[in-house]
Amino acid sequence: MTITFIGHGYVGLVTASVFADLGNTVWVIGHTKEKIENLKKGIIPIYEPGLEEIVKRNVRAKRLLFTLEYDKAISSSSIVFIAVGTPSRENGEADLSSVFEVSEKIAQHSTGYTVVATKSTVPVGTNKKIKEIIEEKKNPKAEVDVASVPEFLREGQAISDTLNPDRIVIGTESKKSEKLLLELHKPIDGNMVLTNIETAEMIKYAANAFLATKISFANAIAHLSEVTGADGLKVLEGIGYDKRIGASFLSPGAGYGGSCLPKDIKALLNISQKNGYDFGLLRQVHKVNEEAIKRISKKAKKVLPDLFGKTITVLGLSFKPNTDDMRDAPSIPIIASLKREGAKIKIYDPVAITNAKKIIKDIVFCKDPYEACKDSDLLIIVTEWNEFKQLDLNKIKKIMRNPAIIDGRNIYDAQKAKELGFNYVGVGR
């Protein structure tokens, strides 16, 4: 099948490459000349494990084609996926300007029968608006059906998530478009949820809202355990064995971040407000998350009552391991708060430093964790990269000025760290 993806970010480039690898001819339309020229050479604009290899392989096989132009790609495609960003506006609502802009362009170039499927996370009713835009602008001879095919991949394991999804949600307005989408997804194993467009749009927000709720619940229980003397990690382990609850997303830490949960929670709150429903539960989920992030710098102030002039090491900047994505990463407000108190910050992250440099200024970027810990008064683990899990803590203790760790992701054995002589503070214990 020949298909098109508009947008070559974490969603567009990964899913386009996987469909190309499955034997389809896949056009990817971008809007930045430099990025498109790089992609043609196999140079990718994001970090995602294993992605560069798949892109290169499919570019060589001429199954993955990058372009700035709509005409050839759209007119030759049976399905056109919209995978552009839908960031938060000031009031929390999803900014759909890119979605609508590309919808117009699709309309102008569609010929024959085309399914326009939205992968971007969009509020209920958006695909209806896309349909209106396309109907108004398209050639009367062209026939277009819209569909909602929300994406659930996780950065850092996006390729395996695309090939082995928990479910594939397909919301359509016609049997014809459903059949085409099912045919494309045939080689991919996963529960199929076939439904209408509005339901598919809502499933994506409901999933992210529930995941955020689990994380905030874990963080609230962890905090309560800390102040009452319970072991929060054991409490969460104890409830996680219950099949009705499940253990995933119950790890307390420095709060959730990233390009999806914070923005989608804000967008769902905005949708609720517009529809006259006060989603109080979700407001609290957001509030608990902000508190969890703030609590890391509060702990720093407890360990070092006067932060002015102190050197603090932050390990891990991306919002989670195995990605360079810095969008809404908890490291940003944590570092800002420490800087406000006059601390000097040294940081290290395996892949996010290039993106971080665009956002975080006046800090020392280091080439490895040990350089970052040298002469430091406090080490804070913000992202649980594997390479931090077995650092030589003996060596770190020797090179730090003051052996103290705030383990924002509970990656170290508290007992061992204390035995080594660290002032160790975890989350929930």
Ligand SMILES: NC(=O)c1ccc[n+]([C@@H]2O[C@H](COP(=O)([O-])OP(=O)(O)OC[C@H]3O[C@@H](n4cnc5c(N)ncnc54)[C@H](O)[C@@H]3O)[C@@H](O)[C@H]2O)c1
């Ligand atoms: N990143 C994730 O883990 C993830 C998971 C599931 C769903 N989503 C959703 O998928 C969508 C895309 O997310 P992402 O993380 O891939 O974003 P991204 O910022 O990495 O990628 C967005 C892409 O859209 C392109 N783009 C923006 N405006 C454009 C325009 N006018 N014309 C052509 N291209 C344009 C950008 O150049 C970029 O390639 C969002 O709605 C997001 O909520 C993301």
